[in-house]
Amino acid sequence: MTDDYRYYENKTVLVSGGAGAIGSNLTRTLAECGARSVIVLDNFSSSYKWNVPNLPNVMLVEGDVCDEVVLKRVFFEKPAVVFHLAAFFANQNSIDYPDRDLATNGQGTLKMLQYATLRGVDRFVYASSGCSIYGSGAPLPLKEDFLSMNLSTPYQITKMLGELYCNFFHHHYGTPVVKARLFNSYGPGEVPGQYRNVIPNFVYWALKGQPLPITGSGEETRDFTYVGDLVDGLLRAGCLKAAVGEQFNLASSVETRILDLATMINELTGNEAGIKFASRRKWDSKSRLWASVERAERVIGYRPKVAFREGLKTVIDWFRAKWNLIDASASFNPGMSSAVRDRATASAAAREAEPVVALVAGWNGAQERG
Numbered sequence: 001m002t003d004d005y006r007y008y009e010n011k012t013v014l015v016s017g018g019a020g021a022i023g024s025n026l027t028r029t030l031a032e033c034g035a036r037s038v039i040v041l042d043n044f045s046s047s048y049k050w051n052v053p054n055l056p057n058v059m060l061v062e063g064d065v066c067d068e069v070v071l072k073r074v075f076f077e078k079p080a081v082v083f084h085l086a087a088f089f090a091n092q093n094s095i096d097y098p099d100r101d102l103a104t105n106g107q108g109t110l111k112m113l114q115y116a117t118l119r120g121v122d123r124f125v126y127a128s129s130g131c132s133i134y135g136s137g138a139p140l141p142l143k144e145d146f147l148s149m150n151l152s153t154p155y156q157i158t159k160m161l162g163e164l165y166c167n168f169f170h171h172h173y174g175t176p177v178v179k180a181r182l183f184n185s186y187g188p189g190e191v192p193g194q195y196r197n198v199i200p201n202f203v204y205w206a207l208k209g210q211p212l213p214i215t216g217s218g219e220e221t222r223d224f225t226y227v228g229d230l231v232d233g234l235l236r237a238g239c240l241k242a243a244v245g246e247q248f249n250l251a252s253s254v255e256t257r258i259l260d261l262a263t264m265i266n267e268l269t270g271n272e273a274g275i276k277f278a279s280r281r282k283w284d285s286k287s288r289l290w291a292s293v294e295r296a297e298r299v300i301g302y303r304p305k306v307a308f309r310e311g312l313k314t315v316i317d318w319f320r321a322k323w324n325l326i327d328a329s330a331s332f333n334p335g336m337s338s339a340v341r342d343r344a345t346a347s348a349a350a351r352e353a354e355p356v357v358a359l360v361a362g363w364n365g366a367q368e369r370g
């Protein structure tokens with residue numbers, strides 16, 4: 001643990017989405033470095049109570065970031081720092097449920113900023129998404145000054161909307177915001193599921209002895225970043241003065257091919273079922289993700305440390321240690337991930353969102369006819 005985290009000793013800190021993949025790791029680190037109280041605000045829409053660190057200085061408040069009663073409750077505790085990680089995650093989920101995406105990522109972020117501003121917090125750190133807000137076709141490595149209008153899912157749009165609200169509050173009210181643009185998190189704490197990232201899902205299937213489904217050619221790259229490195233960047237963003245008003249990438253700054261990822265996971269887990277290929281998802285328009293972390297290094301001294309293979313081993317160890325809980329929690333309705341579904345296998349989720357699906361299908365039809 002670095003001296004930089006001493007700032008958090010005896011502080012009250014609010015982590016929205018603190019039960020989630022990144023939030024649970026952030027909560028644990030804050031609690032372990034001596035925060036007086038870490039308030040986890042989470043509605044458990046995409047996480048599990050067993051994933052919240054069971055530590056005496058962690059206070060769990062179950063509720064929605066859009067709910068004024070809940071917000072009054074958590075801000076009554078006068079948090080010095082707010083880490084706003086709660087989000088409707090992620091791309092395919094937002095396509096299936098665009099209204100819920102806007103409610104949480106748009107309205108929820110606005111409400112969190114309003115309460116943080118009224119309470120006069122020392123810092124509001126917004127978990128933005130570098131994978132989203134640079135859109136497709138941005139020059140590589142991705143740098144903070146690039147702006148894109150080529151956003152291809154509601155999630156990408158609302159993660160950008162969150163940044164724009166941060167800008168508004170910073171400029172109009174002087175709210176000390178920081179926008180941390182995270183890239184492709186992986187690590188212990190992320191439970192596999194229909195809408196989850198590729199690494200937990202691949203590890204889950206590999207441990208079950210199933211072939212790993214690659215959507216595309218496998219030549220696509222991502223900037224996989226170990227969750228401990230992201231937590232380090234977030235904590236620096238939450239306490240260092242130079243971060244206020246800034247936006248910066250938090251990434252590993254290393255490109256990894258999906259094919260190499262799948263091969264490595266099969267090798268590390270001893271899975272002999274191999275790889276299978278499926279067609280690329282329509283919204284998935286980025287063939288490469290690679291971020292510059294030069295600004296984060298310069299402004300807050302961020303330096304990612306965990307090598308990919310070592311990070312993957314930690315994930316696999318965590319899966320083995322928590323296997324019963326993970327296996328009971330992982331859900332791939334109706335038995336497959338969004339990564340491999342197509343129109344012919346529309347899921348229960350899509351059927352539930354029938355009006356939207358029908359609307360979109362009707363619109364597409366009209367386009368085809370027109």
Ligand SMILES: NC(=O)c1ccc[n+]([C@@H]2O[C@H](COP(=O)([O-])OP(=O)(O)OC[C@H]3O[C@@H](n4cnc5c(N)ncnc54)[C@H](O)[C@@H]3O)[C@@H](O)[C@H]2O)c1
Nearest residue numbers: 017020021022043044045046047064065086087089129185
């Ligand atoms: N995981 C990544 O690769 C990645 C990449 C870029 C950005 N981000 C951002 O980082 C943040 C954390 O990501 P994560 O991977 O931990 O996601 P996650 O889904 O694991 O965690 C989000 C948490 O927010 C909670 N939540 C959702 N809606 C809520 C609501 N209305 N009220 C209260 N709680 C709610 C969920 O239950 C969950 O615990 C998100 O803002 C995400 O957009 C993540």
